[in-house]
Amino acid sequence: MMKTETASAGLDLPPDARIGIIAGGGSLPVEVAAGSAGQGYPPFIVLMEGEADRLPELCRYEHETLALEAIGSLVPLLKHRRITHLVLAGEIKRRPRLTHLRPSLGLLAVIPLVVMALARGDDGLLKVLARGLEARGIKVIGAHEIVPDLVVGEGVLTKAAPQKSDRRDIEAGFAAAKAIGALDIGQAAIAVGGRTIALEGIEGTAGLLDRAKLLRGHGRIAGKTRGVLVKCAKPGQELRADLPSIGPQTVEAAHAAGLAGIAVEAGRSLILESPATLSRANELGLFIVGVAAAEPSDG
Template structure:
């Protein structure tokens, strides 16, 4: 069987292959769907109930809604629609409570995976889910495999660049982000004046930046100017889902917190709405920089 490569990607599809998207919140699932459609592979979209915030943009595609509590019907749904490849894209803000999971024959098969995944944290959940789907004949692919242009590149992405003091913040923030990532807590940290002032928790990057803004407005970091948001993949992270990402809203929130810029891990982070994100940063005078995935080796 001859496979065709989706232009500009590493994804190869055979005749009859069909790509599904489990769509959460944010712009990522929208961009993935548009990317697939633009390459002649319109996706089947599974809208996660209560999570999707740009639902109208999925109207051109074949779709179905799924509640988190109906996770047991996911594999039958995928099989019913002939899905061969699946992308997990977008933010899922809550987890289903085991007591609320709706009984089904499919659930009986996957409940051990669900229990294990919930016990292991976010990245453990994603890894187990991916393995479980692939064991049932559905290949899980990353959003970055479909739209490589979303992946942050190494080096400066904006007109503004980090100063010497910003690099001290970048180094401190990166070390902290990797440390909490190893514990599967979060992917980001904010450093100001060479020290870490806030770590990402369950509230996500938006909540992290709001805390940084409040600390500055309350005078808790008085006398300290600038500062940097640093986002990195967790050590050993499942790279096919939940890669660190930034977008225009991240830039606005970083600016509101009084930060000088954003540093992300090149190759392992996504820049959503890329042109708009870079343009917004340039307009506000913030820098965005991609850090090499290897150990930081900047000469201060």
């Protein structure tokens, strides 16, 4: 086994650094923006049109809206705003429609990269995008480097703790989540009674939990059977973007699906809106645990 790379704890920024945030949906862009501003680096926010959904909190900073199909103008925009460091934060639910891309000199340079990345899947797209930006002088950094407190540590984070049967579910869920992660399909699985009963697909974790809720409602999962949602980084995960995360909505949905708790990969996962997430888990009696998981070596 080789040592698994973990999200680094913080970042030393030069005094003249200028941080930009590509903001998708959810609370992560808000937390990154607040963390950046709190360190004396007021961010510039690129609001992804139709994706960013926490506009009142994001629009208090300098910002500009950008359509996915106008991605070719991203580099000129960042250069114009003198951005030196860029964070990709939040969920982007759809891909740009290549037939609707707006022509630009910047786009002509990145179209081959985008097409190649789309063929490789989500994580491939993130890696190629990061390399393309850095080749143009903009350093891509992870949300966890701006707000290291978001990274889940190892151990039980809630009042409730996993039982022996839950540990079997966690082991089964991790194995399944790593397997689909290797195929770049998803980052999560649900295990009940020591076996995996549902895998995350394109619908994301919310859709996965909805399916588990339906299965329980239809009697496919015994009413009193416990179960665990497991989330972990993909093998070879691009740690600067798309780290697995949980938040208050995850806790609510896991409870609605009748699960006993949530296990996430320690050091390579994020917990968003942490006080609210842990408080709600405690109110509902769910456990949240960070579990170390090493990746197998290629040899």
